[in-house]
Amino acid sequence: MIRFENVGLRYGMGPEVLRDVSFHIPRQSFQFLTGPSGAGKTTLLRLLFMSLRPTRGLISVFGKDIATIDAGELPQLRRRIGIVFQDFRLLDHMTVYENVGLPLRVRGKEESTYQRDVLDLLKWVGLGERVHALPPVLSGGEKQRVAIARALIDQPELLLADEPTGNVDPPMARRLLRLFLELNRLGTAVVIATHDLGLMDQVDARRMILSNGQLEIYE
Numbered sequence: 677m678i679r680f681e682n683v684g685l686r687y688g689m690g691p692e693v694l695r696d697v698s699f700h701i702p703r704q705s706f707q708f709l710t711g712p713s714g715a716g717k718t719t720l721l722r723l724l725f726m727s728l729r730p731t732r733g734l735i736s737v738f739g740k741d742i743a744t745i746d747a748g749e750l751p752q753l754r755r756r757i758g759i760v761f762q763d764f765r766l767l768d769h770m771t772v773y774e775n776v777g778l779p780l781r782v783r784g785k786e787e788s789t790y791q792r793d794v795l796d797l798l799k800w801v802g803l804g805e806r807v808h809a810l811p812p813v814l815s816g817g818e819k820q821r822v823a824i825a826r827a828l829i830d831q832p833e834l835l836l837a838d839e840p841t842g843n844v845d846p847p848m849a850r851r852l853l854r855l856f857l858e859l860n861r862l863g864t865a866v867v868i869a870t871h872d873l874g875l876m877d878q879v880d881a882r883r884m885i886l887s888n889g890q891l892e893i894y895e
């Protein structure tokens with residue numbers, strides 16, 4: 677589904693942050709992406725989301741070589757990906773409910789077809805009482821859960837999550853992990869970038885470990 681071949685990435689004239697990175701993400705697979713701070717996890721997720729272009733090497737996403745796709749095709753490809761950014765990127769003027777329903781609204785779905793799903797998912801992530809709140813009044817952990825719900829609501833083919841449990845306590849982290857596993861069971865390939873060894877130890881999943889710009893994979 678996703679393929680990287682000898683991918684290298686440098687920012688501007690800086691050193692190569694990623695070097696000769698090659699891997700394949702199969703459909704419906706589940707993997708953690710880990711490595712020390714600054715190792716390049718966020719950079720790798722940005723390449724997967726096609727918001728960065730590699731400086732060398734080949735990336736194909738859903739079977740398309742990203743070097744040859746035109747800008748008009750990008751939104752359509754991205755719509756198949758759910759992403760949880762480290763800084764959440766919620767829309768501050770929209771309520772929690774509206775933020776989570778947004779991917780469906782953008783796809784032209786009638787609110788009556790998704791209202792129940794949005795409310796159920798918000799309840800599951802512990803935000804049943806915060807449905808009408810605006811993001812600026814939420815805690816970091818609450819914002820993170822809104823971002824997760826928004827990424828999941830449309831059952832994407834690929835979920836990318838950058839430190840998705842970084843702002844919540846261990847019981848909530850376990851609950852969120854269960855949600856990712858359930859999504860995976862329903863068919864989504866999942867990539868979770870995390871430092872959290874405790875989280876990774878709960879699942880027997882593939883580990884992609886970045887260090888010094890290179891990737892090692894433990895199946």
Ligand SMILES: Nc1ncnc2c1ncn2[C@@H]1O[C@H](COP(=O)(O)OP(=O)(O)OP(=O)(O)O)[C@@H](O)[C@H]1O
Binds near residue numbers: 712719
């Ligand atoms: N926009 C940028 N311009 C220049 N250098 C950058 C940029 N973004 C990241 N870097 C550098 O690239 C390297 C990898 O950063 P990245 O954020 O991908 O690491 P990370 O593994 O996600 O780190 P963390 O775990 O701390 O979030 C770091 O040395 C960082 O300083």
